[in-house]
Amino acid sequence: MPLSVQHQPENQEFTVSQEGHSAELSYSRPTEGVIDFTHTFVEEELRGQGIGDELAKAGLAYARENNLKVRTTCSFMAGYVAQHPDYQDLLESN
Structure with a gap:
């Protein structure tokens, strides 16, 4: 599904x-x-199915489509972006 x-x-x-x-x-x-x-939260019953990754992809696609710079206060999102170099250009420069 x-x-x-x-x-x-x-x-x-x-x-x-x-x-x-x-x-x-x-x-x-x-x-x-x-x-x-x-913040990212996935209920226990849905964990381990890549749902957090899909949420991350959707959020980052939205940022790219709307020419937004990204901050990753959420540790999950910070880790996701760090592991996927194709999103590095979205990060807000300090």
Whole structure:
């Protein structure tokens, strides 16, 4: 079954619901042109299925499509971006 990541801009999050369980990637928009991924949570029943990675891909694709620079306050997102060099150009420079 393909995974469907939903963007909920009103709640500033990307979400997945599957078999009554959920996962989310929350973000904030601290300044113009910047998105800060602040928190990733995957319910225990959904862990180990790559759902966190799919949330990360969706969030980073959104950032790229909207020409946003990325902050990774969330440690999961920081690790994901560090392991995927093709996203390095999105990182906000200090």
